Structure formats: structure tokens, C-alpha cells
Amino acid sequence: MTTVVYDNIGQLVTNDPASGEGPLGLVRNASLVTDGSCVLSVGPAGQIADERIDVEGRAVIPGFVDSHSHLVFAGDRAEEFASRMAGTPYAAGGIRDTVAATAAATDADLRRIVSARRAEAFRAGITTIEIKSGYGLTPNAEARALHLARELTDDTTYLGAHVVPVAFAGRADDYVALVCGEMLDAAVAARARFVDVFCEVGAFDADQSREVLRAGIDAGLIPKIHANQLGQGPGVALAVEMGCASADHCTHLSSADVDALASSTTVATLLPAADFSTRQPYADARRLLDAGATVALATNCNPGSSNTTSMSFCIALAVREMHMTADEALQAATIGGAAALRRTDVGRLSTGSPADLVVLDAPSHLHLVYRPGVPLIHTVVQSSTPR
């Protein structure tokens, strides 16, 4: 066993209150020893190990946990995006465009595209990632997406219920039956960990969403939901009713929704880059945090509403627009994301944690907000095997 010490850390965020100051478990002038896969110890600068990496006073934080991404897609919707921003009509567009582009890509091309996107996310500091299907919408195509995603992470999500495909126009219930039947069987065979549904006007209503989640739960999957993105609706209440790991978006919440989240184990996953890119109002993180809800931040990387892998950008937006503190935003992007994936191993840097960490080109994590847009990810270390 070769041990490694990251030494001369100006400021170490452990997310373990027992290891340092405050909720971030902050240690100044720190060092961190790993055995190449796990954290062995956190202590003052100058600990000894077989190999020494001097980070020269930089800050070290846990690797980001991105609990909501749609990485498996082909094609580019930049023109649609630019039209939306300019307020001009755009004839085509939408999820169905991406479904067509993804179907048209060969397996080899799609694998290359998705791997490159995962590599980009890694360079952005994301050491744990959830990846959804949802641009397939047939049993075979959803299984193909989930198999590809499974090559990159264990945290894969079956999102057959992303939108009603053109072939089922006017027959949404028939599509739900497929999603809950043959397509679910294919997702289980492709070892999906989560089941997800887009519960929104224009996508799936409460009853359809409940049916999808129930079928997924019965098949052994953990439920998640896209809820309350475009307006108030039944999604968050359903999330709590069904014991979802997370309700994602949460842009339009009633007081009852906030109370329900606060008194549940369902994480409110906020996606500020989607609010940015669709010119929606921002979710009110302050209200959720003040009520006692657990909040996660995720990139929602997808070709339509949030084509970014930059968790730093999400953190800066969450502080500017959602009134989180910089500390809260960092936690939401690390242990908050872990909670949304029902994981307690990642998102922290204390003894026994995987040594998944980011060295920032900055003396403090505050710079992720103080220096918006500046590439501050100096080094990303993933010591654990992605699972």
C-alpha cells in the first residue's frame, strides 16, 4: 500500500463537523493522507506519507456530486437555445429532436460523445455523477442509454417517462403501460438504480407519475421525480408520498410543498443552470433551507435547458440568485448531492471516505462564487472506483 499526503492545504473542507470548524468541518493549514483510495487521516500540515503532493496553500474540497444529469445524448440545440433567448419562434426543437439525433448516432459515436462529456464533467470537479436515460423512449433505446451510462457510473436512472413520444401522441396511457412494463424490464436488466418521471403539465400527470414510480419501486428501483419546474403542481407532494430520494427542480413551490419537503427525507434538488438557460425564475433555496429541507445542487446537464457541466457555475448562481450562502451552496453540491443519491460515502473528506477531491486554484472555496466564470479547478483526484 502506497500512502499519499496532500500537504500544505490552505483550507480543507471535510464536510465533517467532527474534523474541523463549523458545518463544513473546515481545517486551515491542513494535510490529508490517503492510501490511494480512501482518506486515512486529516490533520495539520506536515503529515508524513510515501508520496507528498504540495498543493501550495490552495483550498481542497470534496469532489462534486452531480445528482442530476442527462449525459447520454447526441446532437446540439444551440440554435433553438439562441432563438429562445432572443424571444423569436423556433419551429423544431425539444426533447424529441434529441431523441432523433441520439437514435441516429451509432453505438461507437454515442459512446465517444458521452465519454467526452463525462471527461469534461470530471475536469469540472465532478467525481460522482448520476446519469439518466430518457432520450431513447423505446425499450431497446432506453436500455442502450442505460448500458452506456452504466459504463461510467453505478448511479444510473431510468427516465423512460421523460416525454410522451410522437408515436404515442394522444395515447399517453398506452405509453405509461409500456414504461411500466416491457421498458422497465429492459431498464432493470440494464441495472438502473433509480426510476424517474417528468411530472409536469405537458408531460405526465400525478396519476401517471405515481404509476411509473410504483412500478419502478416494485422492481427494486429508488424513486426520483422532476417536479414543479414550470409551475406549481402535484410533483413535490407525490415525491414525499412515494418516498423519493429527491424532487428535482422545485422552482414553483406552495407552502405545503416546502413543509412536506422539510419534514421528509426527500432532498430538494435545485438546478440553477436550467433556470438560467430557460430564463425561468430561480428556485427559492433560502425558503427551503430556512424550513429545514435538505438541498442539493446539480448541473442538469442536457442539450435543451442546461447544457453545462460546470458545478462552479451552479454554485455561483445559487448564491447570487437563490440566496444560499457560499458554504451552503458548496455543501449542496457535495453532501447534498450525495443525499439525493442516497449515499453517505461520497461528498466528504473524513477518515474512511473515498479520496475524491478537488484542488482549487484559489485559497478558499469562497472563490467559486467570488470569481464567477474563472476556471478554478486545479486538479481533480478520483481515488475510488466510480460506482
Place this chain on the structure above:
Amino acid sequence: MTTVVYDNIGQLVTNDPASGEGPLGLVRNASLVTDGSCVLSVGPAGQIADERIDVEGRAVIPGFVDSHSHLVFAGDRAEEFASRMAGTPYAAGGIRDTVAATAAATDADLRRIVSARRAEAFRAGITTIEIKSGYGLTPNAEARALHLARELTDDTTYLGAHVVPVAFAGRADDYVALVCGEMLDAAVAARARFVDVFCEVGAFDADQSREVLRAGIDAGLIPKIHANQLGQGPGVALAVEMGCASADHCTHLSSADVDALASSTTVATLLPAADFSTRQPYADARRLLDAGATVALATNCNPGSSNTTSMSFCIALAVREMHMTADEALQAATIGGAAALRRTDVGRLSTGSPADLVVLDAPSHLHLVYRPGVPLIHTVVQSSTPR
């Protein structure tokens, strides 16, 4: 003379309507030949030269022209920033803190810090930069800042009138006399190109600002002004009256201000990252553009209100928040910035222009907005000598 061809350009922005489609002068499947310092020709892919650089279908744009930066400073105000974002009081802070930190830095340290910051801006695609003094506030300290800035660019700006220093509390007019006298002489000796003043409640009023600009003009400097950042005021009217190259900020404008800018050669320089970092409303670029004003985008890189070198971030904000189109925002960050510096050489890529260009890790400049936060600057080429 060795010629170089950048070949296989998916999409080339020339900013020269005679060279391609629309105001951007867009050429698809292009190549660009340089002699190592200037553009020799723009044409279809496959032009021949001594050396060939294959950009593999990526987009190429003119290097960014950042017409408003305060790079010459030492110290860090991240804690002040985080307190402001959290809405909690912060005892110290402000420009005077930075003045003290800058004064405390040795020449060697300050040169190292400022050079590193310029290098960061270069990696962000900024090939032409304006740099202001303004954290000195004594004749010697302002001259020191201008000399340091002059090592990096010819576009240096004397901003002795940044704030009334503590030593002149209650004696602002005495400070203005110094700014217009001995300190101006030192700035001229340090070869400043522009004179600037912060015209705002709490800084300098219209009469004081006019006096500073008049003295600078009489000494051969080109006037610029910080105007209408925190509220409506006389700054923009004064900018037009004095023939300023630019009025910078323009967050709070009356109809008369908009009309005055539209019918003048004064560029409205917008600084969205400052509006972001101070949680101010955003300047209304749409209104200015629709009225016919020339708009520039700049980073305003400074330790208090906008600690970023990311022009890409500014462009994305300008589209989301200021309702510019992606094309307008790119132009504002290139030829718009050049206009604010009274330069016609930079900010474009047509025959005879300096070969200052950015290869994007994207097929189109739209990705600067479509993929916010993602580091898309693949290669930066500065063929011209910085002037």
C-alpha cells in the same frame, strides 16, 4: 516571412460584413492565413501556407477586447464578498482596503500578481486589455500602477479619481486639485492613454468629475467615465458632453441618457459581472441597442465588485440578463470593446487585422451562451505585439 493557415474552421467570425454573412461576417468551412502577425486572407477551407494548423471544425472568433479592467491590485476581498451575498454586515472592506493591500506589496510581488492575472485573462481569450490605476491614490502610487500596467498594455487608464482617500476625508476638492495637478503629471509621465473618474454619489460629483476629465484632456488623455452604476446621475450626460470614449456601467439610465448615448460616439460599456457580484439590477442593453447606441462588454476585473477575467461569463450574462442576442454580445466583447478604446485595428479578423484570435472548443460562438460556465477557450493566439 512564414505564413500560417488556420484550416478547417467550422465557423469563422470576422466581424467584417464584407468578408461573410451578416453583421458578424460569418464564414462557414473557412480558413484564415496569417503572416504571424496580421491576417493575410480569409477564405474557404484549404488555403495553402507554410504551416497548417487544423482546428478540426471548431469555431474561431476574434480575440476578446476587454476595455475595462482594474488588474493592478493586491489582496483578496472574498470574505467581504461572501458577507455581502449573505446580507450580513462587514466591518471593513471597500476600495480603501485594496489601496492598503496594494501599498503593502513590494514591486516584485505586485508585478508577479498582476502578470499572473493578465495571463489568466489571456487564457480566457482576452488578447487586448485596458488596465486602470486607481488603487494608489498618491502621485507615486498611481504612477507605479501605471508603469506596471504599461508593461502589459498600451491601453492604460489613469483613475486617480477612483475614491477620495482617507487622508483627504472632508477635503474632496483638495484631492481633486491633486488629481488634476501633480498626480496627473505623474500619470502623463507614466504614459497613460486615458483619464477616468468615478462619477457617483459617494465618489465624485459632476463638477469634480468635469474638472478631472478636462485636466486629463488638456494633458492629451482620452476621457472615460464610471457613470450611473448605483443610481441615476449626471455621469452619462457628462460623458457625452466631454466626448468620452466610453461611459462605463450605465446600469441606471434616464431616457435622456439613452438618447444622448445613441446620438454620440460615446460607447456604453456594460459590466454584467459587476451587476452579478453586487446583486444590482442589470443594465438594459436591449434599450441601448434598440436606440442605436454602441455597446461594449467588459469584465471590470477588480477585487471588490467583479473579480473575474471571464469574458465568456460576461457574454452569457449579457444574453440572459441584458437581453442581447448572442451575436450582439460577441460583437460587444470584441469590436464593441475596441470602439470603447478608440481602436479600429483589433476586434475583427479581416485582411490586415492583427491575427489575434480564439479557437473555441465548440462548433459555434453560440456555445459561449448555450454552455455557460464551461471552459470553451481552446487556444488563444496573439500574433500582434500587445500595445
